[in-house]
Every structure is written in structure tokens, then in C-alpha cells.
Amino acid sequence: MTRGxxxxxxxxxxxxxxxxxxAVLALALVVAxxxxxxxxxxxxxxxxxxxxRVAEATHAVQFERVLGRYPGTTEAGETLYYLAFPAGTPPTxxxxxxxxxxxxxxxxxxVRLLALEGQLYDAETGNPAALAAGPLDLGFVxxxxxxxxxxxxxxxxxSGEEEMGTWSLVLAQAHSAxxxxxxxxxxxxxLIGLATGxxxxxGMTVAGAPPDRSxxxxxxxxxxxxxxxxxxxxxxxxxxxxSTTNAMILAGAWTVAVAAxxxxxxxxxxxxxxxxxxxxxxxxxxxxxxxSWDRPVGETMEQFYxxxxxxxxxxxxxxGFSWAWYYxxxxxxxxxxxxxxxxxxxxLRARESWARRxxxxxPSVATQLALDRVAGTDVSGHLRHVQxxxxxxxxxxxxxxxxxxxxxxIEDTDWTEVPRFQPKTGxxxxxxxxxxxxxxxxxxxLLATGSLWLAIGSARPAHDVRxxxxxxxxxxxxxxxxxxxxxxxx
Amino acid sequence: MMNRAxxxxxxxxxxxxxxxxRRLPFWTAVTLGLVLGIAMVGGLTVQTAEAxxxxxxxxxxxxxxxxxxxxxxHRVAHYGFLAFRDRSPLAAFDPGVExxxxxxxxxxxxxxxxxxFGEARHATSMLRFGELSPALIFGVLVPLMIxxxxxxxxxxxxxxxxxxxxxxxxxxxxxxxxxxxLGLAAVFGIVALxxxxxxxxxxxxxxxxxxxxxMWPRVLTLTGLYAxxxxxxxxxxxxxxxxxxxxxxxxxxxxxxWVLTCIGLPRAVPALAGALHPSPTRAEYEAGIDGExxxxxxxxxxxxxxxxxxxxxxxxxxGASSVEDLPVNWGGVVSAEGEALTTRVxxxxxxxxxxxxxxxxxxxxxxxxxxxxxxxxxxxxxxxATDPSGMERFRADAEDFRxxxxxxxxxxxxxxxxxxxxxxxxxxxEEWQRFPTFAARPPPLSQASFGEPLFGLxxxxxxxxxxxxxxxxxxxxxxx
Numbered sequence: 001m002t003r004g005x006x007x008x009x010x011x012x013x014x015x016x017x018x019x020x021x022x023a024v025l026a027l028a029l030v031v032a033x034x035x036x037x038x039x040x041x042x043x044x045x046x047x048x049x050x051x052x053r054v055a056e057a058t059h060a061v062q063f064e065r066v067l068g069r070y071p072g073t074t075e076a077g078e079t080l081y082y083l084a085f086p087a088g089t090p091p092t093x094x095x096x097x098x099x100x101x102x103x104x105x106x107x108x109x110x111v112r113l114l115a116l117e118g119q120l121y122d123a124e125t126g127n128p129a130a131l132a133a134g135p136l137d138l139g140f141v142x143x144x145x146x147x148x149x150x151x152x153x154x155x156x157x158x159s160g161e162e163e164m165g166t167w168s169l170v171l172a173q174a175h176s177a178x179x180x181x182x183x184x185x186x187x188x189x190x191l192i193g194l195a196t197g198x199x200x201x202x203g204m205t206v207a208g209a210p211p212d213r214s215x216x217x218x219x220x221x222x223x224x225x226x227x228x229x230x231x232x233x234x235x236x237x238x239x240x241x242x243s244t245t246n247a248m249i250l251a252g253a254w255t256v257a258v259a260a261x262x263x264x265x266x267x268x269x270x271x272x273x274x275x276x277x278x279x280x281x282x283x284x285x286x287x288x289x290x291x292s293w294d295r296p297v298g299e300t301m302e303q304f305y306x307x308x309x310x311x312x313x314x315x316x317x318x319x320g321f322s323w324a325w326y327y328x329x330x331x332x333x334x335x336x337x338x339x340x341x342x343x344x345x346x347x348l349r350a351r352e353s354w355a356r357r358x359x360x361x362x363p364s365v366a367t368q369l370a371l372d373r374v375a376g377t378d379v380s381g382h383l384r385h386v387q388x389x390x391x392x393x394x395x396x397x398x399x400x401x402x403x404x405x406x407x408x409x410i411e412d413t414d415w416t417e418v419p420r421f422q423p424k425t426g427x428x429x430x431x432x433x434x435x436x437x438x439x440x441x442x443x444x445x446l447l448a449t450g451s452l453w454l455a456i457g458s459a460r461p462a463h464d465v466r467x468x469x470x471x472x473x474x475x476x477x478x479x480x481x482x483x484x485x486x487x488x489x490x
Numbered sequence: 491m492m493n494r495a496x497x498x499x500x501x502x503x504x505x506x507x508x509x510x511x512r513r514l515p516f517w518t519a520v521t522l523g524l525v526l527g528i529a530m531v532g533g534l535t536v537q538t539a540e541a542x543x544x545x546x547x548x549x550x551x552x553x554x555x556x557x558x559x560x561x562x563x564h565r566v567a568h569y570g571f572l573a574f575r576d577r578s579p580l581a582a583f584d585p586g587v588e589x590x591x592x593x594x595x596x597x598x599x600x601x602x603x604x605x606x607f608g609e610a611r612h613a614t615s616m617l618r619f620g621e622l623s624p625a626l627i628f629g630v631l632v633p634l635m636i637x638x639x640x641x642x643x644x645x646x647x648x649x650x651x652x653x654x655x656x657x658x659x660x661x662x663x664x665x666x667x668x669x670x671x672l673g674l675a676a677v678f679g680i681v682a683l684x685x686x687x688x689x690x691x692x693x694x695x696x697x698x699x700x701x702x703x704x705m706w707p708r709v710l711t712l713t714g715l716y717a718x719x720x721x722x723x724x725x726x727x728x729x730x731x732x733x734x735x736x737x738x739x740x741x742x743x744x745x746x747x748w749v750l751t752c753i754g755l756p757r758a759v760p761a762l763a764g765a766l767h768p769s770p771t772r773a774e775y776e777a778g779i780d781g782e783x784x785x786x787x788x789x790x791x792x793x794x795x796x797x798x799x800x801x802x803x804x805x806x807x808x809g810a811s812s813v814e815d816l817p818v819n820w821g822g823v824v825s826a827e828g829e830a831l832t833t834r835v836x837x838x839x840x841x842x843x844x845x846x847x848x849x850x851x852x853x854x855x856x857x858x859x860x861x862x863x864x865x866x867x868x869x870x871x872x873x874x875a876t877d878p879s880g881m882e883r884f885r886a887d888a889e890d891f892r893x894x895x896x897x898x899x900x901x902x903x904x905x906x907x908x909x910x911x912x913x914x915x916x917x918x919x920e921e922w923q924r925f926p927t928f929a930a931r932p933p934p935l936s937q938a939s940f941g942e943p944l945f946g947l948x949x950x951x952x953x954x955x956x957x958x959x960x961x962x963x964x965x966x967x968x969x970x
Contacts, residue, residue, distance in 0.1 A: 022742070033758070040765055051771035058777040065784055088773070100615040104590070108773050118596065121606040125772045127847040128587035129760060129854065129878045131610065134618040136761035144619075148749060156738075163738070243738045248638050251745055255634060259753070260525060263622030266613060267532035274539045278607045279547040279594060282572060286596070287554060290569045294559050321913070348612065355614040365616050372615050379614055 013187035041096030055086035072411035077323025084110035093209040100377025115333035156243040235452035277344035288336030292329035304328035314405035366437035501669020560916035570598030579697040584625035586876025597892035602836035637744040642737035664964030725956035751861035763853035822904030862952030868945035
């Protein structure tokens with residue numbers, strides 16, 4: 001067989017797939033869903049950018065109002081009770097496409113100089129019903145919907161022809177069954193590759209993602225994932241089974257991969273890692289602060305100096321109210337909650353690394369975790385934001401505490417020097433930084449390829465193909481006709 | 491001569507025998523039992539652990555409140571109260587939006603805090619594939635099993651030529667279809683319904699109902715809902731199988747319908763609704779509140795201009811010349827008045843936000859007519875008390891509790907604390923024990939079920955149209 005023949009065969013096959021209404025509809029639907037997801041992602045990103053601007057504007061208005069309301073001789077400490085400083089981590093180019101947990105975890109804080117632990121954990125204002133349904137982002141389209149198209153295009157690649165009785169026709173055009181199947185697989189791979197490429201290109205263009213190492217990571221991960229499905233699904237389709245059986249096997253595999261499997265893993269994770277620290281730190285923080293009101297000033301100040309020894313040089317009245325004492329009491333709340341807050345973050349990290357380890361079972365989960373890592377929308381991304389807020393709170397304290405401890409007035413305070421929030425947006429994620437999920441995908445690709453190789457190896461010669469149309473039940477029906485019944489079963 | 495009913499039963503028995511011959515009931519039951527086992531053990535463990543944690547900290551908070559020393563009432567108003575949302579006992583069966591709604595909310599003077607934490611906050615994005623629960627299993631996985639087992643129920647007979655035989659022996663077209671549906675329903679009635687009932691009954695027995703009453707009516711209602719839903723899948727499967735020329739085509743059509751109604755629409759519709767009615771982000775929400783509050787001044791500051799009119803009113807009422815001469819504490823009066831005003835702003839903002847959410851959810855209600863799963867989910871969450879309205883109710887209850895608590899403290903401030911040297915005074919510790927503790931009032935079953943009649947109608951529609959379609963198919967000439 002010449003190259004030209006092969007090309008003709010390939011073109012013929014492409015034409016046949018392109019003329020099948022089911023395949024075209026499925027491809028069109030997945031591209032449409034992808035386009036909607038990309039548009040929705042762009043809208044969410046815009047909303048987040050707007051929210052950052054709103055937070056800045058709100059702060060500016062509040063600043064003017066609070067400082068304007070008090071005479072210039074008021075202590076700065078009093079106005080700082082009200083002032084809230086914006087601390088929002090801007091969305092990355094990818095976060096609209098792979099939304100991860102960004103719609104659930106707060107990312108735009110307003111930090112006051114008060115106890116921090118009480119300010120970190122308030123929920124975002126999203127609709128719980130929509131959150132429970134899950135986001136329709138590009139990740140969902142690529143991870144959940146695209147494999148369905150792969151299955152639809154491949155499940156009857158051989159059995160379909162056999163059942164239609166056209167297998168011998170196909171063989172007549174090709175040298176061997178292998179040639180014919182290669183043309184079929186190639187045509188389908190091209191279409192799936194085109195759809196995947198189109199979705200990624202659309203996503204990257206609309207989201208404005210730069211072609212850096214992150215982009216390479218995304219492209220490689222998605223390509224690996226889709227290839228795992230394509231090769232795996234081919235390896236099922238090439239064995240001698242009926243189309244119906246193939247469809248059932250692949251639908252079952254898909255259900256396990258994108259619904260039942262992740263749900264089981266998640267449940268196991270929830271059982272293994274309970275989170276009492278979340279409520280504990282809330283309770284401790286509040287008690288720590290409020291109990292200080294009923295204790296001697298000196299006691300609270302002693303505890304405060306443990307963390308800020310350089311402030312002990314200032315005098316704080318031992319009786320009665322002072323703003324220095326007030327902020328020290330607030331710090332006392334954070335101090336008491338510190339251990340459980342650290343434990344809480346540790347538990348979150350433990351959950352994430354557990355999920356990354358066990359995603360070895362499910363390429364879908366591995367892909368999701370890898371893409372969320374690139375987009376900075378995973379648990380690590382959230383913890384980075386929280387750490388940035390903690391750092392910012394410390395910088396605010398370092399800036400304002402000396403002013404508060406010296407009873408500086410509003411007019412004597414240089415308000416232009418106030419530190420600004422510095423988000424930890426992270427750098428582009430290289431392939432190596434993806435870690436375990438990438439290994440998982442490579443492993444699954446190896447597995448799928450092996451299975452395909454076995455499937456091709458076990459292929460019987462073409463003339464041995466049985467007609468599968470009238471496949472009988474695997475066992476004789478245990479149904480005895482009695483008198484007066486219709487024994488229509490053979 | 492056999493009558494119509496016995497002919498239907500005959501076909502049904504034959505269908506059961508066919509399915510049994512392929513050993514399908516066995517494998518269906520094994521798979522279902524296994525997944526359900528994992529879901530039940532996991533769900534109940536999480537449920538008891540989570541309920542235990544919340545109980546523990548609620549009692550810690552209650553005790554801390556009661557054991558407060560002598561304090562100034564306004565101090566206590568800032569000390570505030572932490573309210574924990576009770577997890578619905580049936581969340582082990584259908585978690586609904588439970589994991590996505592806040593768990594605790596801090597209630598204090600002058601401020602409205604949003605509920606925080608929740609299982610979703612502690613999870614990785616693996617959670618977004620869906621939560622394993624009996625509700626997911628019976629709502630999504632069992633329909634898949636039904637269509638896999640049943641897709642060839644009529645088309646297979648046609649392919650094997652046995653349909654011709656049956657019709658030739660005097661079975662009517664309608665009798666044949668009815669028998670097939672009955673047989674398939676019987677298979678799943680025997681395999682799935684007992685597991686459904688067991689999972690619900692075990693949940694109801696194991697889990698402490700807490701303030702959620704009517705457990706057994708809820709269990710019964712849920713059993714009925716899921717039975718109806720699965721029946722609609724049996725009917726659709728038989729109809730498609732009858733309609734399709736080949737089993738292969740029937741399977742394809744049914745799988746497409748399943749993917750669309752159980753996976754696609756439940757995610758696409760809220761996404762679309764969210765794009766049409768965007769929720770404000772927290773920053774926008776809080777900026778709105780800030781803006782409105784800035785118009786009313788500061789209740790911490792008794793000399794604030796807004797209190798001028800109020801001051802005159804009080805001076806006139808008591809015939810006093812200055813606030814120092816009033817028989818009540820002017821600071822407390824201003825606090826109470828300020829709290830009433832700010833609370834109105836908070837409640838309005840929260841209502842506006844939930845209004846946006848309700849606008850979004852309305853799309854889901856309409857889409858339930860396209861997706862029986864969305865209809866079932868809407869109803870199931872409501873009966874299990876894990877739907878968004880339950881979470882809204884917690885927020886509203888907590889807000890009411892906050893307002894009453896703060897105003898009671900402001901009343902103490904007004905009557906028990908003298909205006910002069912206000913801050914140095916205290917109210918005795920016994921007073922705090924007289925305050926009520928927070929008790930959630932979960933919505934009753936009646937409100938849950940009839941609150942949104944469209945879901946019920948959609949489920950009936952899901953059951954009704956295949957019946958009509960099958961009757962229509964039975965009328966036509968048989969296609970052997």
C-alpha cells in the first residue's frame with residue numbers, strides 16, 4: 001500500500017465521520033459548551049477585577065469619611081478601629097478557565113487592625129445552589145464532556161462496521177484490518193485534536209493567557225488527558241465485542257472516572273481529615289480577645305510583648321482604657337487561636353496532598369488538580385492568599401503600632417506611607433512543578449497504550465469476524481412455557 | 491382465554507426472566523450495594539462527626555456566655571454570640587447545598603457577619619465532581635443502570651424476531667409495552683427500592699434528629715419521590731427502546747438523554763442563570779452596605795448629628811434640659827436607635843442578595859421540566875431540609891436573634907447603667923444567664939414540599955409524558 005492510498009483511505013474516513021450526524025452534533029455541542037465556558041470565565045474574571053476596584057474605591061471613600069469626621073487631635077488609634085484596608089489577590093489569566101475553589105474561598109479581604117483570625121474566614125456571597133452544582137468552566141468541558149465525545153467517536157470503530165455488514169467493504173479498500181483501523185483511528189484523532197486545540201486556543205485568546213511555561217503545562221496536561229481517553233477507549237473498541245457492550249463498558253468507565261470515583265475519594269478524604277480546628281479557632285480567638293477586657297492591663301501587655309518586644313519601651317497606662325491596650329487585646333485573640341489556626345492550615349495542606357496522591361487512581365482528578373495548580377485556584381493558591389493577608393496584617397501592625405503606642409494624633413500621622421497589600425500571585429507553573437498528577441497522567445497513558453497494544457495483538461483475522469447483529473443472550477432463558485402461555489422465546 | 495391483565499403480567503414475567511438470564515439483577519445489586527455502602531458509611535461518619543463538632547462548640551459558646559463576669563452591656567454586645575447551624579440529619583442521605591453554606595456566624599452589635607466555613611471550604615476541587623450520597627446514587631447512577639439493563643427490552647425482542655412471535659400469539663401492542671415496563675420496574679423495585687428504603691431508615695435511626703422533626707414523614711416522602719422518579723426512567727427506557735430501530739440506537743439515545751439531564755443541565759442551568767443574574771461579589775455587597783451606613787452616622791458617638799432629632803424628642807418627653815438630666819442613659823438610647831437603623835440596612839442588603847439567588851434558582855425550577863433529575867433534586871433537598879431556603883432561614887433566624895440580643899443589651903445599657911461615668915459601670919453576671927440561647931427553627935416538611943410546587947409538577951410531568959408517549963406508541967401499528 002502506498003502513501004497515497006493511505007491518505008485516500010484517511011480522507012474517506014474523515015468524510016464518513018464528518019457526515020455522521022451524531023458525531024458532528026457532539027463535536028458542535030462540546031465546542032459550544034466550551035465557548036460558553038470561556039465566555040463565562042471571562043465574565044467572572046471581569047467581575048473579580050471590578051471587585052478589586054470596588055474594594056479600593058470603598059476604602060478611599062471610607063478613609064475620607066472616617067478621617068473627616070474626627071477632629072485632627074483625635075488619636076490615630078481610634079480611627080484605625082474603623083479603617084479597613086483592601087487585600088485582594090487578582091485573578092490569574094487562567095483562573096477564569098480553571099476555576100477550582102476560587103468561587104468558594106474568599107480572595108478579596110478587607111483587613112482591619114483588629115484580631116485577624118476573626119476576619120479571615122467569612123464566606124463569599126455566591127449562591128450555594130449554584131456552588132453545589134459546580135462551575136461550568138473550561139476545565140469541566142475538557143475533563144468531563146470531551147471524553148464523552150471521544151467515546152462517541154470511537155466505541156463502535158470496529159463493531160459498528162461489523163454490525164452494519166460493511167466491515168468487508170472497508171477491508172476491501174485497505175490492505176489489512178490494521179491499515180483500515182489506523183485510518184479510522186487517525187481520522188478520529190484528528191477531529192478530537194482539532195476540537196481540543198480549538199477549545200484551548202479560544203480559552204487562551206479570550207482569557208489573554210501568555211504563551212509561557214504555564215501555557216505549555218496546560219497544553220501538555222490536556223493533551224495527555226485526552227490521549228489517555230482516546231487510546232483507552234480505542235483499546236476497548238478494538239476488541240471483538242458488540243457496539244452495545246463497548247458503549248456500556250465505556251459509559252461505566254466514564255461514570256466512575258468523572259462522577260462516582262471522585263465522589264468516593266472526596267468522601268474518604270472528608271472522613272479521614274475532620275476539621276474541628278475551624279470552629280475551635282473561631283471560639284478561641286473571640287474568648288482570647290474578650291477575656292482580656294476583664295484582666296489587668298499589665299497581663300495582656302506582657303503577652304503582647306512576647307511577640308513584639310520592641311514595643312515594650314513605650315508606656316502604657318496600667319489602669320483604664322488606652323488604644324495600645326485595645327490593640328494588644330486584639331492580638332491576644334490571635335495569639336490564643338494561633339495553634340488551631342496553624343493546625344487548620346496544616347489540615348488543609350494535608351487534604352490537598354492526600355488528594356494529589358490518590359488522584360493516581362483517576363486521571364480526571366489528576367488533570368483537575370494539575371490545571372487548578374496552574375490557575376492558582378487550588379487549596380495551595382488559597383493558602384498563599386491567606387498567607388499574603390497575614391503578612392499584610394503584620395506590616396500594617398508594624399506601621400501603626402508605634403503610632404498607637406505614642407498616642408499620635410490623626411494630623412501628626414503620615415497617611416500616605418500606609419503599606420499596601422502585596423498579593424502572592426506566584427509565577428508560571430512549569431511542567432515539573434505540577435508534580436504527582438503529571439506522573440499519574442503519564443502512567444495512565446502507559447497503561448492505556450499497553451491495553452491498546454494487547455487489543456491489537458489479540459485481533460483475529462478479518463475473515464473470522466462473526467456477525468454480531470443477532471447475539472443471543474449469554475445463557476439460555478430459564479423460562480418454561482406453561483399451558484396457555486406463549487412460548488415465544490427460542 | 492387469558493384476560494388483558496394476565497397477558498401484561500405474562501410479558502412482565504418474561505422480561506424478568508430475560509433480565510435474570512443475563513445475571514443483571516445480581517450485578518446491579520452488587521454494584522449498587524457496594525457504592526451505597528461506601529456512601530452510607532462515609533456519609534453517616536461525616537454527619538455524626540460534623541454534628542458532634544458543632545454541638546461541642548455550641549455548648550462551649552453557650553457556657554462561655556453564661557459564665558461571663560460582670561460586664562458593661564455594650565461590652566457584651568461586642569462580645570456577641572456564635573451561632574452554629576444544625577446539620578440536617580438527612581444530609582447523610584441528600585447533602586443538598588449543606589457543604590456550600592456557612593456553618594457558623596458571629597453575631598455582634600453594629601455588624602452583620604456572613605456565615606463562614608462549611609465542608610466545601612475544607613475540600614479540594616475534587617469535591618466539584620459531586621458529593622457521593624445515596625441521593626446521588628439513586629438520582630444519577632440507578633437511572634444509568636436502568637437504561638443499561640433496559641435499553642434492549644423491546645428493540646432486542648425485535649432484533650431477535652421474538653417480538654413478531656409474541657404479537658402473533660395474541661399479545662396486544664399496549665399489553666406488550668405495559669408488560670415490559672412492569673417487568674423492568676419489578677426488577678428495579680426488587681433490587682433498588684429495598685436498598686433505598688434501608689438507606690433512609692438506617693439514616694433516620696442512626697442520626698440524632700436534633701431540632702428537625704417529622705423524620706418518618708420525611709423518610710416516607712423521600713422514598714415515594716425516588717420511586718416515582720425511577721419509575722419515570724423505566725417508562726422512558728421502554729419508550730425509547732420501542733421507538734429505536736436497534737438496541738444500539740436505543741442505548742445511544744438513552745445515554746445522551748442521561749448525560750444531558752443528569753450531568754449537563756444541572757450544571758449548565760445555574761451557570762447560565764449566574765451569567766444572566768450575576769451575584770454581587772462580597773466587596774460590592776459590603777460597599778453597598780458601607781455606603782448606606784455612612785448616611786446615618788455613628789451610634790458609638792452620642793453627639794452625632796443624626797441623633798439631634800432623637801435627642802430633642804427625649805428631652806421633650808422627659809422635660810429635661812440636657813441628656814445628663816434624663817432618667818434613662820442617653821448612650822443606650824442612641825445605641826438602640828442606631829442598631830434599629832443599621833439592622834434595617836443589613837436585612838435589606840441580605841434580602842436583596844437572596845433575591846438575586848432566588849432569581850437564579852428560578853431558572854433551575856423551569857429547567858426541571860426538561861431534566862427530571864433537577865426536579866427530583868429540588869424536591870429531595872427540600873424534604874431533607876438541605877436546600878438553600880433552609881440556609882436562608884438560618885441566616886434570617888440568626889439575624890433576628892442578633893437583633894433581639896443587642897437590643898436587650900441596649901435596654902440594659904439604657905436602664906441599668908447611669909449616663910455619668912458610663913464606661914466604668916457593670917451589670918451583674920447573673921443577668922447573662924437570663925438571655926435565651928440560639929435555637930434554630932428548621933422549616934417544617936409541609937413548607938418544604940409545597941414551597942415550590944413547580945418541582946412537584948415537573949416530576950409529575952416526567953412521569954406523565956412517557957405514559958402518554960407509550961399509550962400513543964401502543965395505538966399505532968406494531969413494528970415487529
